[in-house]
Amino acid sequence: MHLSRSSTRLGALGAAAVVTIALAGCGPSIGSDDEADSTRLQAPTGDSPSGEITIWDREGDLFEVFDAAIEAFNEKYPDIVVNHEAVDIGGKLQNTLITGTDVPDGVFLDDSLVAGFADHLWDLSDVLDPYLADIAPQKVDVNSLDGGIYGVPFDLDPGLLFYNAAALEAAGVDVDDIETYDDLLEAAREYQAAVPGSGPIHLEQSAFLGQLQLEMYASQLGTSIADENGELRLDSPEYEQILGFLDTVAQEGLGTRAEYLGPTDIATLESGQQVFYPWAQWFSFATEQLLPETRGDWRAMPLPAWESGGARSGAMGGASFILPREGENSELAWLFYEFLMFDEAGYTAVYGPNEVYPGGLNTSIPSYLPAADPSNPLFEPLESLGGQDLWEVATEAGAEIPGSVPTPTWWAGAVDYLGNNVQRMLDGDLTPAEVISMSTADIQTNLVDRQ
Incomplete structure (x- = not known):
């Protein structure tokens, strides 16, 4: 449903x-x-x-x-x-x-x-x-x-990190060590070493959802695509850090590129090839209805922080x-x-x-x-999460979401530029810096200036 x-x-x-x-x-x-x-x-x-x-x-x-x-x-x-x-x-x-x-x-x-x-x-x-x-x-x-x-x-x-607890335990990866995104990268490397050929971290292949997830990461850092006046602020250290993380996952082969809950996504989640899913709380639906083979193996925790002590959730x-x-x-x-x-x-x-x-x-x-x-x-509590109290996890994560700003009227239109350029970066065709510079120029010219 x-x-x-x-x-x-x-x-x-x-x-x-x-x-x-x-x-x-x-x-x-x-x-x-x-x-x-x-x-x-x-x-x-x-x-x-x-x-x-x-x-x-x-x-x-x-x-x-x-x-x-x-x-x-x-x-x-x-x-x-x-x-x-x-x-x-x-x-x-x-x-x-x-x-x-x-x-x-x-x-x-x-x-x-x-x-x-x-x-x-x-x-x-x-x-x-x-x-x-x-x-x-x-x-x-x-x-x-x-x-x-x-x-x-x-x-x-609230954004949460869903993870296959059974698969990670079998591989000897301790999720309690994950506090930052650098820790998540290290955990993915450990899992891949134990399970060769796996792509532990989800990389979203939909341009729209990829941009929505990007904004979840930005929300953690207290920023967004535009400021309270609708002015672009993509060209920032925060977006450089986020895109750098995604680029590292792609370049090191630490991710599974798939559309949210599409056939490839479900197959790799069920097979244990994909075990980390940083996503909004609504991913819980998948654990209940779409992943019968791993039902009960999944858990949820707060997102990693971008820096030690930083916010552990963002809005998606x-x-x-x-x-x-x-x-x-x-x-x-x-x-x-x-x-x-x-x-x-x-x-x-x-x-x-x-x-x-x-x-x-x-x-x-x-x-x-x-x-x-x-x-x-x-x-x-959800049986699909091994009886975990998702209410407690989600409400505590929700309380950490920083304040935001109004969503610009052109946000959905920006997918043609930012969302697509992120996909080109994951393809290896653009660098994070090029995603920022090209998206900024195109959104400014084709969306912001035409209001």
Whole structure:
């Protein structure tokens, strides 16, 4: 089910890559104080709000999770009818917002796309204000633009190092020695010596996912492709260090080059050729559903730090809920999302055991910190991880994610340059320095300067 969720997410992002860049200039600009005030959503007043709302989600496991939570929502708000629709958001949202026809009241959207639609969305600063201090800073940052907040934060997707504990133990590699990425390289060398022909570390072959993973590494170092003003900052010591690490893995043959959970990826994970997977928490789905031969052999730990004592996690992906200004009942849609994310009954319905995830939704953790309490798990330990308490590992890792900045509207379009150039580096055609210089020039000329 999570593979369906991830595949749909990638499809939406790919289809929307150019769309969001164009759409960013289609709506009304947000400028004067009066105009800004008119775009700030206010919560409904009255003790018995009523009406109908239309909510768009993508088909898949999360659609089913949110759909099941509507019953709990209606226990609190019995007079609000929720029309929950599975929609090809990447293919439909742009035209809907431009034409203003049949606009939904709320939409589930990837964080990297929120900024591109901001001109058409409610600024949620006022309704989110009571909760801001208790939301993971990174999630607030990526949903912010020009002083406004345009998404209700959903999940936090901490990066973790998944590893095949059984295979590593058989090879005599002690994962407790891995604290930095240099340690990870050394562990990979040890494993390869014990298992000739293996490629212990995952190297992502998808240009989009490779760029997303690159940003996870950058997040650990407190940086990203652009600063808070949308100015490029690829040309930096941080990106030199990250690309240098990936280049070392490729040049020394310490990695397995494969697309995330594609046939080659799964085959090498099952055979013990690939034993280290630095990825977002949602890789847990693979250990449960796609790796039957090594089920129970896998474990998760915090990512290695780039320097001793550095952050042991970074954000990789994530989604939020947006509320279009043309929606008929946006204020009621806010109540729906407020319930799901900030009400204990709501976030327990989402993350706790349900028909879709009998042990609870374990592919992310809540971005609302009271819900992500390490001592109060919402999902159960995973048998596929040998009974490990992934909740504890993920919530502690999530707490180490540094703050971020708004995602630039051109992020998805940058895959044509940065994402592809990283792949060329892994092919041996470019050096890390060339990836930085070429990507910087192309993104600046073709994306940033054309806004």
